[in-house]
Structure formats: C-alpha cells, structure tokens
Amino acid sequence: MSFTSTSVSVVAAILIAAYSIGQFTSKSIATEIEIAAPASAIWAELANTADYADWNPFLKYLSGDLRVGSTLAVTIQSIGNSTMDFTPTVLVSDEAQELRWIGHLGFKGIFDGEHSFVLEETPMGTTIFRQNETFSGMLAFILFALIGNDTESGFKAMNEALKARVEEKA
Structure with a gap:
C-alpha cells in the first residue's frame, strides 16, 4: 500500500470515528x-418575526414561513460576539405549543443544531417557556466548547426579553 492510499485511509477512518463520536x-x-401570560400571547410574539429586531437581544432576525418543511433565514448574535447566519428547516410548528427547527453547518453530520421553543401552560394561567438546543455531529464537542x-447566555437574554415584552402587553 502506498503512502498516499495509507494516508487517505487513515484520514477516512478519523473522519468516520469523529462523525460516530459526534x-x-x-x-x-x-x-x-415562567411568563405571566397564556401560551397564545407568547406564540403571537414568537410568530411576529418582523419585530424581533425591536426586542430580541439574541435572535436578531428570522424570516420565513413557520410551517413544517419550510426553510428559515436566521441571524443570531450573542452578547459581545459577531452575528451568525444560518438557514434551518422547520421540523415542528404547533401553534401555542412548540416551534422546532434543525440547522446544519455545511452538511448534515458536521455540526447540527436542533432548536426548540416549547410553551406549557400551567394551572395558574402562566406559561413555562422552554428554549433548548441539542448540538450533534463531528464537530459538536469542539464547537460546543x-x-x-455564549449561546446559553443568549437564550437567557431572549427569554427575559420575551417575558418583559409579553407581560408588558398583558
């Protein structure tokens, strides 16, 4: 076996292992x-993507149809960092319950992020708003580090801003 074919085999094995581990x-x-408002009021703010720039400190821009299978154009910015643009695909869009999408860096399996907003009404008339993301892929461990x-801080800042905006209108 030549040096070139051995090198290609080693690189391929490393990439496959990294993908599998990721x-x-x-x-x-x-x-x-917890937001002192019904899920429908929170959903109305999430669905009004044209106003994100007015109140959202993390999710600066979102354009596209919030419908399963649609591709969105999204710009995020963590405090003190530059913006990042990506085009996720909507996986779930249940009004006043859940919005979930998945985005990929390059192509699937390199660095994937599945993001969700889940709204759960409580018996007291408030809503628990959950924002989650699961990162996977070859580079997940490295890029997550x-x-x-910063991403978690951005989520928390957005959650607080959403709470303030919705409760101010309630």
Missing part, C-alpha cells in the same frame, strides 16, 4: 422561564 456525544442547552456559554 452522533453519540451530543451537547445540549436547556433554559426556561467554543459557543456553549
């Missing part, structure tokens, strides 16, 4: 906040 070592961020804390 699929089984996903990293997640989970945040939640670089962006995890």
Whole structure:
C-alpha cells in the first residue's frame, strides 16, 4: 500500500470515528422561564418575526414561513460576539405549543443544531417557556466548547426579553 492510499485511509477512518463520536456525544442547552401570560400571547410574539429586531437581544432576525418543511433565514448574535447566519428547516410548528427547527453547518453530520421553543401552560394561567438546543455531529464537542456559554447566555437574554415584552402587553 502506498503512502498516499495509507494516508487517505487513515484520514477516512478519523473522519468516520469523529462523525460516530459526534452522533453519540451530543451537547445540549436547556433554559426556561415562567411568563405571566397564556401560551397564545407568547406564540403571537414568537410568530411576529418582523419585530424581533425591536426586542430580541439574541435572535436578531428570522424570516420565513413557520410551517413544517419550510426553510428559515436566521441571524443570531450573542452578547459581545459577531452575528451568525444560518438557514434551518422547520421540523415542528404547533401553534401555542412548540416551534422546532434543525440547522446544519455545511452538511448534515458536521455540526447540527436542533432548536426548540416549547410553551406549557400551567394551572395558574402562566406559561413555562422552554428554549433548548441539542448540538450533534463531528464537530459538536469542539464547537460546543467554543459557543456553549455564549449561546446559553443568549437564550437567557431572549427569554427575559420575551417575558418583559409579553407581560408588558398583558
């Protein structure tokens, strides 16, 4: 076996191993906040994507149809960092219950992020708003180490801003 074919085989084995490890070592961020409003009021703000720039400190821009199978154009920005644009695909869109999408860096399996907003009404008339993301893929472990804390801070900032906006209108 030549040096070139051996090198290609080694690189291929490393990439396959990294992909496999990335699929089984996903990293997640989970945040939640209680909002003194019904889920329908919170959903109305989430669905009004044209106003995100006015109130949302993390999700700066979102364009597209919030319908299963649709591709969105999204811009996020963690505090103190530059913006990041991506085009996720909507997986779930249940009005006043859940919005979930998945995005990929490059192509599936390199660095994937499945993001969700889940709204759960409580017996007291408030809503628990959960914002979660699970990262997977070959580079998940490495990239999560670089962006995890800033992303979680961005989620929390958005949650607080959403709470303030919805409760102000209630």
